[in-house]
Amino acid sequence: MAENKKPGFVDSVAKSQIWKSIFRTGIPVTRRQRMMGVLNNVFLHLHPVKLPKHAVKLKYTWCMGGLSFFLFLVLTISGILLMFYYRPTVEYAYTDIMDLSEQVPLGIMREIHRWGAHAMVIAVWLHMFRVFMTGSYKPPREFNWAVGVILLTLTLLLSFTGYLLPWDQLAIWAITVGSNMARATPFLGHEGPGASLLAIGDVNFVTMSSDIRFALLGGRFVGEGALLRFYVLHCVGLPFIVAILMAVHFWRVRKDGGISGPV
């Protein structure tokens, strides 16, 4: 670059003290700057600085793991916004949801959240399918595959617990159908095989008000207790576990030798 050329706007911003204090490496132009840029950024350094060429091909990963993660972030943000408006009680839940569409101008947060959740379920399935088809679950990635299966299960449970919250007919009956199955859990459900064995004399331990379904619903049917429990699980409990497992999952992708590829 010529010495006496006046620095442009971008250059002067990039050389200012404020910019430099945030992004220490400056605008990533040289190879070294680009590598340092990834290394010095807490988010970007989820990635290695260099990757084998096939790993960045869309045709290989379909970007499905990344999209699953992105959708999780979208759901977190839109979910937090929804929590400003929504009260998990039988009295308010339904009307709060109504208000979301009727009172909030241009409100599409509920849609973003609902359709995003469906999309995440699909993305996670397709990610699993990709990992299967490239044989990427084979050693040394067995454990990360198992972590993924748990993430898949939790994704479905997140979706399921959220389904109840609008408290409309669709919601409570879908959850009733789903949770009725828990009634039949062997030993732990009051209509499950073996439950009657857990008794002393005539006193049954596993009854309608002490079995696993009761624990899930906080009651004998889908009511006030269930709404609160599903709300807490949906907004705090499950996302907490998912976030931890995702951290493990991403860490292990790196530690298992980076993205899989032909040796």
Next chain:
Amino acid sequence: MFDWLKEIINLLSTPSISFTLLAVIIPFVFPPTDWFEKWHRRLGLHHLWSIRGGWGLFGLITAFLVFGFFDENFGKILSKPDNVPIMMLIYFVFFFVWLSMHSAYANDARLARGEKVEEDYGPDEKVLVWPDLVYIELTALVLMTVFLIIWSVGLPAPLEEPANPSLSPNPAKAPWYFLGLQEMLVYFDPWLAGVIFPTFIIVGLMALPYIDDNPKASGYYSFANRRVSIFIFMFGFLALWIFLIVVGTFFRGPNWNFFGPFEEWSIAKVVPLTNVNLSEYVWVKLLRIGLPSHWLVRESVGIIMLLLYFGVIPVVLARGKLRGLVERLGPTSYALIIFLALAMVFLPIKMYLRWTINLKYIIAIPEAFFNI
């Protein structure tokens, strides 16, 4: 218009027929053995995975959905807001099955010619994450955001009447991703369909890397090197999961009765319940002596049959066809695998027993909620 075609499709959609078609087609499409491979080529099914085959599949699904959309009854079900994701699921599943098989066949052809696979650029071909990966991620993220916004503006989220615990809708359906399990309720009691089978699916998936000890084809698409495992996976994924979801969503109406896609969901449809337990078949119809009073005697036939199925078949296979597998994996892993595999096959077996001889339970001990 086209009523005859609708009639035919309604008939073909009956679970017994459509499942049979699918189960027969899958091994020819994803051939696990040389014999199937031969027919796969002869029937020209490998063209499915060419570019043209992909467009063909796409056209077929689209034509069917468009055709369905203009039908009064099918249109009603297709346009339910919560069913939109399933239509996307159908497209995406077809597309990605096609894409992965397309890549796999291309790689197989390369390997057969003695070339390297497509993913293999050699150990020194590295790219920088900034910008080569970051810009792809950014693009994907922006496209996904645009997609979600369009979807959200175009289609309001459904909200039905307020919850009413005393007014049960008919049919009452679980969320779509669990409809495969709800569909299993037709054939099994809830403790199996809702608890045991899901557990097996999760355990089975987690065990997969330990079960599949074929070290070949890791890190690139390939079919030839892994045809048995891909066949099994496709059967489980497409026939036992996706297919059951589609049936549960589109073909199950009031009282969980079957309705063809072009049939009206009428509450009045009566399907006679004529299912019979195995014990009744044996003691009442065959031996004509009436049901024994003790449950152990009554159910002995079913118990013996299941013991044979889960106990004797593994031993026979271990001595015969699967001897090599036992030697490689050891008895414990072998026992786990074969148990999971038999459990998976048990689902279609029970489905066929229901469709052919109206069998209700193989073992029925309602006293203890133990029905199989």
